[in-house]
Amino acid sequence: MTLHAPLILDIAGTTLSADDRRRLAHPLTGGMILFGRNWHSRAQLSDLCAEIKSIRADLLIAVDHEGGRVQRFRTDGFTHLPPMRALGELWAQDEQGLPGSGVLMACEAATSVGFVLASELRACGVDFSFTPVLDLDHGESGVIGDRAFARDPRVVSLLARSLMQGLLQAGMGNCGKHFPGHGAVKADSHVALPVDKRSLKAILADDALPYPWLGSVLTAVMPAHVVYSRVDARPAGFSKHWLQDILRGQLGFRGAVISDDLSMAAARQVQGQSLSYAEAVRAALEAGCDLTLLCNRSVGDGAELDTVLDALAEAAVKGHWHPNEVSEQRRLALLPTAVARDWETLVRSADYMRALDLLT
Template identity: 50%
Template sequence: MSHLPPGPLMIDIAGTSLTDLDRERLQHPLVGGVILFSRNYADPAQLTALTAEIHALRPLLIAVDHEGGRVQRFRDGFTRLPPMRAIGQAYDRDAAAGLSAARDVGYVLAAELRSRGVDYSFTPVLDLDYGPSRVIGDRAFHRDPVAVVALAGALGEGLREGGMGTCGKHFPGHGYVIPDSHVELPVDDRPLADMADDLRPYRELPLDGVMAAHVIYSCFDCNTAVFSNRWIDYLRNDVKFGGVVFTDDLSMAGAGVVGDMLARVRTAYAAGCDMLLVCNAPEAVGQVLDGWQPEIDPARSARVQQLLEAAPAPDWATLQALPRYQAALATVSGLTG
């Protein structure tokens, strides 16, 4: 096994097992993580074998978008998780029960993924539910930032109990804009003072990671938050965040504001992002690995390394027998019907 420190790129793979090209790329010193998608999943046994093979190559962070609701990459063989809005609605009916449900959902989410070798999920969504967003919608807990802080905090407690860190997204807030940054470039034209509610979860929650948004906030910069050293500096020095800053996927339409993929990774890294996601663009990954020669910041690698230093997780069979897990499953079942 190679003991290279984790590099600043998180890339994807083509299928349900590693190809020779995948192995070569995953051992490149610029790579520090792998993001998995539904196309990389056939069944739990296959996923367990795939993650074991990846981890055997070198210490790499294996991540997935596994929030619940419509954003859950692995379904058959995993518990169906509710959209976060369902937890927010439970909180409105009974605050204590809602917080307990959030904790149980976080625990089930993390414990199931860890038992199959996945290290990290890009959750919780901290965006406020303003209503008209085409991409956030029921992925958000609530409109009230106080409720979002409480529920995301409880979900984070469950994630950590299940052996996983947290990743708040999408900094500094994607809930207000209507367009979907996967296919368009949203612009939020509010003054910074009007974004206090959106920023509150980032100020108050003990997050391990933050994912920056492909949204332009005209109060601050002409670049999206991902490419803005002003926003990343604000996150570090005003919000006082010390964890890993991830970009959202640099293949998204909202990332096109700075040019081709080489320009995107250079700009995001220069802005202060620690880990840069290049997804669904295998040719672009090759171009970046061949053409990008950054001066690697050891402090950024060390932050990523901390996400990998979780305690060993129980395997699937052991997990099934745990009373805590069975009780949490009953809660989740009640939320999903």
């Protein structure tokens, strides 16, 4: 069987249990995602990440750490990062007599955000953050809101590129989300299935524009749990048309495609059918995802995670799911290659202190 570890799982607490270690050692587990409940202190986080890597050095340790209201670690030295909307607002704030100075300040600040974000995470052993948000701020979506840079796809693209440059300077990849755009729908996909009734032409000419514009620097993309009803009856993350025909075929994306959280209530609704967690994982992989996120299932006994691992292994043995070597290479490409600075070295470094100055 071709090696392919497509599952990103979570753990319940601040240390690893025996069940956590067993699941992380499973050959189908490719990574884990951290949450606020996994945080107590920098020392604890560093020890946790080191223990994870001792189980499997190739496991991707990831987190949703964008800034603003989506920032998992906020104490013990971690910088409080601004929401992306603040960078979009800075874009328009030219200094008197200096037209365009706001654009320059916003781009430099975005680079500083990316650098600080990534360097602090990497100093504690975290490999990857699911950022930046590329959704446009239509003023419709509460779940996106100030997580978006701006309404204008040009502003979003340039600020996202700057933030990605900061991530790269610290040795971290990036993940543009939520393809092809979540900002124009009101429903929160955590609890309901949003439907966008616009045409493909309208979406590609507006919300999806950052994806081809950033194609040369995007390392990963996360599709939206949204149905674009005039394009496909299936949500984008379960749609071969969106992921294979449009994202990879028409837009030429070659990086990793990572599903959004498949534990969300809306995430497993496909054409009126409610999928099990195992069915949702397979459906996402078959549609074209390289990796699948299954969050918040470890709390309690974590039996649902074991069911998914067993079901996917059985599907591979029976030929119902075919592991993908290319997908595995895309997963491995998300792992940092440069050695991270430890925290004490980082906070004394000139580039870090300069980046902090630009954020105050």
